[in-house]
Amino acid sequence: MTTAEFTAPHPRDPHHLGHRHAAHAHRAPGHGEGGPADKRIVVGYGFWIFLLSDIVMFSAFFAAFAVLERGTASGPTGADLFDMTNVAIETGCLLASSFTCGLASLAIAARRALWFHLAMAVTFLFGLAFVLLEMREFAGLVAEGAGPTRSAFLSAFFTLVGCHGLHVTCGLLWLLTMMAQVYAKGFRPHVLRRFLCFSLFWHALDIIWVALFTVVYLMGAMT
Amino acid sequence: MTHYDPHDVDTAPGDELLSEYEFGAGLRGYLIGLALAVLLTAASFWAPHTGLIWGPGIPVALVVFAIAQMGVHLVFFLHVTTGPDNTNTVMALAFGILIVVLIIGGSIWIMESMNYNMMPLGPAMVQP
Numbered sequence: 001m002t003t004a005e006f007t008a009p010h011p012r013d014p015h016h017l018g019h020r021h022a023a024h025a026h027r028a029p030g031h032g033e034g035g036p037a038d039k040r041i042v043v044g045y046g047f048w049i050f051l052l053s054d055i056v057m058f059s060a061f062f063a064a065f066a067v068l069e070r071g072t073a074s075g076p077t078g079a080d081l082f083d084m085t086n087v088a089i090e091t092g093c094l095l096a097s098s099f100t101c102g103l104a105s106l107a108i109a110a111r112r113a114l115w116f117h118l119a120m121a122v123t124f125l126f127g128l129a130f131v132l133l134e135m136r137e138f139a140g141l142v143a144e145g146a147g148p149t150r151s152a153f154l155s156a157f158f159t160l161v162g163c164h165g166l167h168v169t170c171g172l173l174w175l176l177t178m179m180a181q182v183y184a185k186g187f188r189p190h191v192l193r194r195f196l197c198f199s200l201f202w203h204a205l206d207i208i209w210v211a212l213f214t215v216v217y218l219m220g221a222m223t
Numbered sequence: 224m225t226h227y228d229p230h231d232v233d234t235a236p237g238d239e240l241l242s243e244y245e246f247g248a249g250l251r252g253y254l255i256g257l258a259l260a261v262l263l264t265a266a267s268f269w270a271p272h273t274g275l276i277w278g279p280g281i282p283v284a285l286v287v288f289a290i291a292q293m294g295v296h297l298v299f300f301l302h303v304t305t306g307p308d309n310t311n312t313v314m315a316l317a318f319g320i321l322i323v324v325l326i327i328g329g330s331i332w333i334m335e336s337m338n339y340n341m342m343p344l345g346p347a348m349v350q351p
Contacts, residue, residue: 037233044235048312052319059323063330088268095260102253102300105237110246200237203300207293214267214289219282222271 256299
């Protein structure tokens with residue numbers, strides 16, 4: 001090989017598959033040049049794999065619910081129990097909190113601390129409203145004798161919906177931790193990576209809720 | 224400072240291919256996602272109460288709305304794209320969806336088939 005081959009500019013590919021510009025090669029090591037990928041990418045990808053495994057776990061609970069849905073043991077069915085107005089408000093809260101979490105991502109990308117804290121505070125309030133509405137619904141069901149011990153259907157219902165609610169509760173604690181870390185440490189790379197994982201987690205929870213309100217509540221209220 | 228080209232940096236899952244000067248573009252993406260998600264949610268809640276959809280077709284409509292909304296969330300909130308930086312993300316997602324379909328579909332298939340093959344439990348067969 002001659003040195004001319006290294007210095008000659010390669011034609012730019014329209015889909016940015018190559019990144020063979022010598023001057024920029026170090027900025028995109030994940031394309032097979034310049035060593036291992038950036039830590040942000042490794043961390044984000046690892047967390048993505050965790051989220052997929054979490055979704056696989058939820059799919060087992062969904063399968064259990066689908067199989068046990070008719071096993072009401074002569075007890076109340078979904079159509080008797082579910083308050084669709086409450087479910088609609090819960091859905092709105094979680095969707096709004098997912099949107100404001102996206103706004104927090106934009107604020108953190110622009111390094112604006114005030115907007116970040118504002119967006120995260122709104123996200124927390126919507127998430128908290130969701131958890132409180134769900135707890136009120138559960139308390140109401142138990143009070144009218146439709147607790148998880150009543151039938152196989154209700155066991156599966158409380159396991160599936162409760163598992164999602166537990167995830168949201170943990171997400172709320174994580175959210176407060178992220179606000180505290182951005183406040184105390186500022187926009188350091190490891191704080192930014194943690195927030196990336198948090199935003200992935202929060203958006204994934206909303207995706208699971210979409211499946212949940214469709215399968216459990218909307219379809220359950222029809223039969 | 225030379226011209227900043229966002230295509231020259233790798234993106235992590237969930238990251239959008241934006242430079243710091245494109246705050247407005249990022250906001251527009253989230254607003255489009257929110258609008259589509261609200262529309263699909265409203266359609267889901269409205270579907271069982273309308274006479275427009277043939278009764279037995281309502282569950283199918285609900286599943287279609289749900290899958291569409293999950294796609295909206297993936298594209299506009301999680302920024303899953305078909306770009307080269309997202310290949311690994313999409314491959315992992317595809318494998319996850321395969322496992323989910325196998326678990327849910329397989330469970331329903333096996334249990335429905337078992338329920339079909341079992342004798343109905345009459346009063347005489349119930350153990351005291």
